[in-house]
Amino acid sequence: MSGHRSKSSPPPGFAALVARLGHDLRGPLNVILGMSEMLVEDLDGGGPRETARSDLQSIRASGHKLYEIVEALVDLARIEAGDAPVAPVPAELGPILEELAMDLRSSGVRVKVALEGEPGPVPVDVKRFCRAAGGLLGALAERAGKTGLAVTVAQGSIAIRAGAEAERALGLCDEGGARGEDARILLARALCDRMEIAVNIETSPERGGVMVLLTLPG
Numbered sequence: 150m151s152g153h154r155s156k157s158s159p160p161p162g163f164a165a166l167v168a169r170l171g172h173d174l175r176g177p178l179n180v181i182l183g184m185s186e187m188l189v190e191d192l193d194g195g196g197p198r199e200t201a202r203s204d205l206q207s208i209r210a211s212g213h214k215l216y217e218i219v220e221a222l223v224d225l226a227r228i229e230a231g232d233a234p235v236a237p238v239p240a241e242l243g244p245i246l247e248e249l250a251m252d253l254r255s256s257g258v259r260v261k262v263a264l265e266g267e268p269g270p271v272p273v274d275v276k277r278f279c280r281a282a283g284g285l286l287g288a289l290a291e292r293a294g295k296t297g298l299a300v301t302v303a304q305g306s307i308a309i310r311a312g313a314e315a316e317r318a319l320g321l322c323d324e325g326g327a328r329g330e331d332a333r334i335l336l337a338r339a340l341c342d343r344m345e346i347a348v349n350i351e352t353s354p355e356r357g358g359v360m361v362l363l364t365l366p367g
Contacts, residue, residue, distance in 0.1 A: 173332035174218065177211035184208045210256075214333075217287065221280055221336035228343050235277065235344055237366070239270035242278070243302045249283050250300065258290040259297025268304040271365045274344055281340040282307075284333035285361060289315045291331075296358070307363040315359050316352060 188204040227233040243264050250260040289298055289311045296312035338348050347364040 174215065177215045180211040181208050181215075184211075214287070217280075217284060218332050218336065221284060221333070221340060224277065224280065225336065225339055225343070235274045237272035237274050237344070240273055240275050240278070241268070241270050242273070242307065242365075243268065245275070245279060246282060246300055246302060246307070249279065249286055250298075252283075253286060253290050253298075256290075258293060259295075260286070260290070260300065261297070262300045262302065265301055265303035268302050271305070273346075273365070277340050277344060278346075281337040281344070281346070282363075284337035284340075285309060288331040288333040288337075289361070305365050305367070307365070309361040309363075310358055311360075312358050313352075 184204045184207045188201055188208075191201050191204070224233070228235065243262065247262045250262050253260045286298060286300075286309065289309065292314045293311050294314040296314075299310040301308045301310075341348050341363065345366045349362045349364070351360045351362065352358070
């Protein structure tokens with residue numbers, strides 16, 4: 150496939166996952182600690198309410214990101230321990246993805262969900278699919294830029310397209326000296342592997358974008 154780069158490596162091992170988690174957990178924690186200090190200083194100094202509101206929104210967003218990472222990590226541990234095995238049931242994924250997209254739109258991210266044909270139900274563990282898809286979309290949305298995200302749901306597959314800026318979340322280029330996927334994407338790929346959902350990442354230099362293709366179990 151000329152001009153394209155493809156990445157379909159197996160899910161990361163435990164050591165690689167922990168190393169990336171250490172990097173990605175520090176970012177939100179630093180935001181929470183730094184913004185909290187600034188908020189206290191603003192309140193002590195009688196600063197404007199809008200500044201305090203902005204700081205609180207940053208704290209909330211960072212806390213939500215940490216929560217998603219921890220929940221996915223704990224869920225993976227429960228699967229590996231056999232305490233909570235994957236339990237697929239037939240589900241239509243279009244409405245599920247639309248609901249996830251609505252959450253992102255409320256944060257100002259452009260997300261379009263489209264159906265290709267009339268895709269029917271597929272067997273998935275709904276809660277874990279939501280966690281994995283939410284992690285993928287959230288990580289890509291952070292770097293999607295003005296182009297936003299385009300999600301296409303077909304029978305047996307889901308394609309998520311984003312602009313070239315999203316390459317950083319997928320570990321396809323360096324970011325501040327740290328190369329590797331966003332922790333949410335690493336965890337999403339690991340969850341997908343447990344659900345037998347194949348994840349393939351492709352880039353197209355000519356079009357200036359990336360695509361994450363999820364191939365669903367039959």
